[in-house]
Amino acid sequence: MKDFGFNVQPDFAIDFDRNDKRITEYLAIHEPSLNLCIGCGSCTGTCTAGHFTPFNIRQLHTLLRRGETSRLKPEIKKCMFCGKCQLVCPRGVNLRNVILRLNRAIERIG
């Protein structure tokens, strides 16, 4: 194949009907404070793990809402639980419990 210096991107469409929303629903029940999120990204800005690796809680939240569980699973393991995100959150989202519950949901659903 001739190298044109760029690639053809594969199709990327989010199919909400096919995505697995079980984790999203589990979290909506057990830690509803996540709904308060305005996506300001303070959590990501202060994140301890984020200083070492591209770990992005705000992005994870987006993935969660879309139900893209497969991308969520490997990422969530990087959290160190230090709680800085929760302290800087202007909306009072109970973030440590969000991560803990996410882990639990992944553990149970697999």
Place this chain on the structure above:
Amino acid sequence: MINFNFFVLPFFLGLIYLLLTIGKSWYRWIKSLPAIDKVKFASGIRHPGQVFSALKEVFLEALIHRRMWKQNPLLGYMHMSFALGWFLLIVLGNIESRFYSGTHLNAPYYPIFLKFFIHDKLILFFEVYSVPGIFRFIMDFLLLFILSGLVLAFIKRKRSHWFGMKRTTTHPLTDRIAITCLWMIFPMRLLAESYTAGYYGNGGGFMTQPLGNALVAMTPFPSDFVAYTMWWGYSLALGLFFVTLPYSRYMHIPTEVLLTFFRRFGIQPKKWYSSLSETEVHSCSRCGVCIDVCPLNAAGIFDSQAVYFIRGVRDNYVPEKITQKCLVCGRCQEACPVGIHTDALRLIKRRELNSGQATEYRYLSENPPKTGTVIYFSGCMTHLTPSIIRAMKGIMTEAGIEFIHLDENRSVCCGRPLMIAGKDKQANELIEFNKALIKQTRAKLLVTSCPICYRIFREEYNIPIRIQHHSQFILELVKTGKIPLQSAFRKIVYHDPCDLGRGTKIYEAPRELIQKVADLIPVREEKGHAHCCGGSLGLFEASSHQRKLMTREALDVLLENNPETIATACPLCKKTFLPESPVKVMDIAELIYLAIPKKEAISTGPVPNPSSGSVSVQSHQELSF
């Protein structure tokens, strides 16, 4: 002489059942001790000194209720009247019965129902030489003693606030049955003994005889059948109580004895649910002392206090939410009259719940740090309160100390936040990483600003260097005259952070420091009884609003004496108090930094920092909060 009547059967069978059940539990608990504890137990039981000291503690705590007396004299008296009164009643009843039967071996029911079997005016041989009727007097007195406690217990059920308790435990059905039986025992004994004494016209003491006479006079057809019915009632109440005891909170009575021995022999709580934990759980009397001290009350959370949590553990049913809904601040542990390690138990259950969650920390990598003698580890929380870091740097520069700021640009968490969530294995990955980093510096002293880090450094790191919280470190600097101080503040209250105070028992160092620069005014509830600020990393299941309510409650107590400033020694406490407090909130390091007399070197320009040239120490005026 055979003394037997069918009415003794409920008591007798109940007693046999009780003894068998307790024996079985004790056997199981001792047998399932971890190997190292078994050795401790075996060696302890062979030392008369240790056994004696354990017995002494059993006497002081299980009978006299010394700790309870110190906390609440009314409750202390109530418990003592039941425990000591009943104990003496049994012992003296046994001695009395021996004089009557003339043998050393009585059936166990004989002394209990002595007045049923014996109703004559026999004066015992030694009473002739001392005081006639002394036994009758003592037995009546003891019964009155217990009954006075019973009245108090009844009032406490109905009006707990008269006893200084805002809330009492809500008990399940088994406990309520058991308490009803327990409360029936002594009034039934009083009735039975009195009526018998009244009917036969003798044998009673100062209380039972007149009461018996009155009762007989009131009955239209006095007969020994009435007395007999009462004796049945007494026996039934005893028997039922004995049968329900192992399944109710009263199991704490026999279990506490074993627990005292375990503790005296040096058996420590483990990280997993060990035999000691099981004994502790069964030793909980559900008195509810832990309810009033729990900061969660302020947030309107009433279902996860230690007493309910421990009950859940005992019944093998703890909802996930209850386990996670706790600040792990240790206030209940401080107040518990039995000394149950409530925090350790909570963490054990969290480990069972959360330890399986996978983590992935392979991304961690750090450039080799510089070498030196002093490490400053600020910790994640201190990164959120940079004024503390500035103050610490300023103080160390003032004292002329060369230090390595280990987590200047980015930090790896110390691991305690993971551990408090029950993820020990995962926390150990971080601990190992940090340990390697600390080792590379070849330092002799590790100073941290965060009590959370400080606690885990001391408890879990096992590194061969000195570890100090900055309050200890600064105090040492001040004492050795490395930093001059002048009094710079007026009224200051000090808030004890949970992990520094109850966690690592450092109460005095921060106070000494404050006293050097200000007037420290006392707080109503301080040191071991200090409130949690509400920001604790131990709490998972609570909204930010509920946390704020707890913070306000803590602030209300701190502000009672109108201080100008609240001082604390924890960046998390500071961060939590700041938005809610009407007065200034400052860390110890900031206070001391501001109290250093101004010199030209500091006030005129940036001071070259030994650890990094880029960060300059700000002057006093610039340090804003």
